[in-house]
Amino acid sequence: MEAIRFKNDILYLLDQTKLPAEEVWIEYTDYRAAAEAIVTMVVRGAPAIGITAAYAYFLAAKEYSGQPAIQFSASMARARQKIASTRPTALNLFWALGRMDSVLERFGRSPSALPSLRAAAQEIHRxxxxxxxxxxRFGAAVVPQGAGILTHCNAGALATGGYGTALGVIRAAHSQGKVSMVYADETRPLLQGARLTAYELVRDGIPTTLITDSMSGSLMRMGKIQMVVLGADRVAANGDFANKIGTYSVAVLAKHHGIPFYTAMPGSTIDLSLPSGEEIVIEQRNGREISHIRDIQLAPEGAILYNPAFDVTPHSLVTGIITDKGVVYPPFEENLRALFG
Incomplete structure (x- = not known):
């Protein structure tokens, strides 16, 4: 399964706002439209945001490639700012833009960088x-046999270049016969668990039970859940991490019930420049996402609406951090720096 395609200098995104009812692919040749796709969550998930940002950067370079070098450089600076302003929490956005910046700098910020920018975006995707x-592979090794696994939001193929982070762990463990059931919570307010995670797992033939966000504690108490694995949008040096709102509550419940709690992400999500999660910028989104589902009004006019997209889970609640270089255990700062410093 994939949510991002690139062919003949055209970016194609699977519109995740339409899932699971419709599978609609949208074409992008304008970087502004691609940036807006990040804002409106046509594409979402930290790795997928980074990949889309890289392709948007290339589309900007292609648009401005006929300009003189000085004008081209100025145009690219404005385009970069437009792309960077889309979603502040996901580190992969800025990591990918940094990769693209370094390519542009190697060519003196001139239009001659265009072929290399194309190749760089495709390399980030691959x-x-x-x-x-x-x-x-690393995550499957820590999944117990016959596990009931709880996951929150969507950290699957739809949130990445393909395969997934947390769902990558689940997919690999399922292929080894370890998974008895995946419990996907619906993930209010945008229902990424119900619309996207359940969609991916059902399509892959992985046993899936959809629950509301408020049910996870009860299932833990009943002994249905042996492990929690979910994604991350930014990990601080001490192991604190930001993920979809509601993650912190799941972590507290898992700690109370003695259930291993893992987060899974590539090294591009780890921000060693931040000493703790206190420094992570949390995106605030339109309150209409809470008061309405599409055009159906759920709340009365006049209610104060609070809609942070993410929360921060402290490292003290984390059993381990599953990365592309291995599973990191406490002390997190020392061990994260040893692998990614």
């Missing part, structure tokens, strides 16, 4: 899939 499969 590398992500390889990293996800490595995450799956």
């Amino acid at each position: 590398e992500d899939v390889e990293m996800n499969r490595a995450i799956g």
